[in-house]
Amino acid sequence: KVRQVVRAAKERGIPIRVGVNEGSLPPLPSLAEDELPPPKPQRMVDAALWEIGILQEMGFEDIKISLKAFDVPTMVTAYREIAKRVPYPLHLGVTEAGTPGAGSVRSAVGIGILLAQGIGDTIRVSLAADPAEELPVAWSILASLNIRQRGAIILACPTCGRIEVDLIPLANQVEAHFQKLGKPITVAVMGCVVNGPGEARDADIGLAAGKAKGAIFRKGQVVRTVPEEQFLSALIEEGQRVIAEKLGGAPPAATGPADDPDAVIPMTAVERSARPGRVARR
Numbered sequence: 001k002v003r004q005v006v007r008a009a010k011e012r013g014i015p016i017r018v019g020v021n022e023g024s025l026p027p028l029p030s031l032a033e034d035e036l037p038p039p040k041p042q043r044m045v046d047a048a049l050w051e052i053g054i055l056q057e058m059g060f061e062d063i064k065i066s067l068k069a070f071d072v073p074t075m076v077t078a079y080r081e082i083a084k085r086v087p088y089p090l091h092l093g094v095t096e097a098g099t100p101g102a103g104s105v106r107s108a109v110g111i112g113i114l115l116a117q118g119i120g121d122t123i124r125v126s127l128a129a130d131p132a133e134e135l136p137v138a139w140s141i142l143a144s145l146n147i148r149q150r151g152a153i154i155l156a157c158p159t160c161g162r163i164e165v166d167l168i169p170l171a172n173q174v175e176a177h178f179q180k181l182g183k184p185i186t187v188a189v190m191g192c193v194v195n196g197p198g199e200a201r202d203a204d205i206g207l208a209a210g211k212a213k214g215a216i217f218r219k220g221q222v223v224r225t226v227p228e229e230q231f232l233s234a235l236i237e238e239g240q241r242v243i244a245e246k247l248g249g250a251p252p253a254a255t256g257p258a259d260d261p262d263a264v265i266p267m268t269a270v271e272r273s274a275r276p277g278r279v280a281r282r
């Protein structure tokens, strides 16, 4: 049966994924009384290598690999090890990660550690939720590591005793507007003139609020100072200018990230770790 599948995949140019899950590992061989079982990451790697060996024996090299576990240290160790051993693309994931809140954090930690080390070629966030909720989390992981950005990145200060404007509702409105727009832009919504200008200057557009008024930044420069009731409209206007400059052409209509593949921009890539047969990605 395996031979038939491999032959069919070869004929059609379809890759085969060797998928190992910590919950369905092959049974352990019988051990001597004083012998400890190998650690789980090692068992996962061994299981993958065994399956890879079968495909290689049949001359099949169009292989992808996943080694998924719920336990983050387990999956990180397993992926690190397999990355040293084989040249094939790795599909990263934390399996059965959980509900959207806890599962997103767990996925971001596991996938993020590996991507930050240059390990991994594709990712999957698995949540106990509508699959549509998984995509924004996956994009957020990529954007957080400056690998790829799709749609807006919103920085917002957590607020503190220095704040003199109603910042949190504004941050939510800014996020709702720019996420709906679905264009690549970084917006900083900052609550004071002490720490605000630095972040606002580094973003595509930003606000550094003072008492009842605030400075609006575009591409590192203060372009105007507006009263609090105009914060949102000023950020939207400046945002449209930046997006039009980035994408070339007229100010954008709202499409939503899923509808606009051109709204994906590659960012500073992560240096790939040395892998057998792999080329560093920049």
Ligand code: SF4
Binding pocket: 157, 158, 159, 160, 161, 162, 163, 190, 191, 192, 193, 194, 195, 196
């Ligand atoms: S940016 Fe200013 S107001 Fe916001 S948390 Fe930092 S110091 Fe406080």
